[in-house]
Amino acid sequence: MKLNYFMKGLSTVGRFLATTLFCVSAIALVWNFSFFSNTAAMANPAANLIASADIGDQVKGKANVDAGRAKNFIEDTADKVKGTAKKNAARVEQATDDNGSFVERKAHRDAARIQQRADQDAARTKSAVDNTKNAVKRTVDNIKDAFSN
Numbered sequence: 001m002k003l004n005y006f007m008k009g010l011s012t013v014g015r016f017l018a019t020t021l022f023c024v025s026a027i028a029l030v031w032n033f034s035f036f037s038n039t040a041a042m043a044n045p046a047a048n049l050i051a052s053a054d055i056g057d058q059v060k061g062k063a064n065v066d067a068g069r070a071k072n073f074i075e076d077t078a079d080k081v082k083g084t085a086k087k088n089a090a091r092v093e094q095a096t097d098d099n100g101s102f103v104e105r106k107a108h109r110d111a112a113r114i115q116q117r118a119d120q121d122a123a124r125t126k127s128a129v130d131n132t133k134n135a136v137k138r139t140v141d142n143i144k145d146a147f148s149n
Contacts, residue, residue: 078122
């Protein structure tokens with residue numbers, strides 16, 4: 001029972017760290033691009049607006065790519081967790097002499113529960129990645145709007 005509680009906490013911490021890392025990398029990317037803007041033509045604001053629009057599009061594209069990679073990583077992790085749960089249930093089944101014993105049934109129930117939780121956690125984490133990606137896009141759009149006014 002404590003193992004499930006521990007894994008739930010670990011999963012929550014992992015999701016939080018993944019979301020935080022994604023946000024920090026997006027902010028660092030935006031910060032980094034601000035140093036590469038064309039500062040030689042400050043007298044002409046139109047050139048800066050074009051450069052900031054290009055940078056905004058690059059940030060949005062990078063956010064899409066990173067979100068796709070994060071989702072693939074999440075899906076791979078969920079598949080590995082489900083595969084491990086299946087293997088453990090199969091090992092318990094091999095170890096028990098009685099077909100349909102209490103331990104075997106419990107192992108199969110636990111494996112099913114782990115697989116269900118892995119799917120739920122993966123869906124929640126993917127949703128968090130989408131929310132973060134959308135927040136980055138909205139922030140870029142707001143920055144573009146602020147510079148265009």
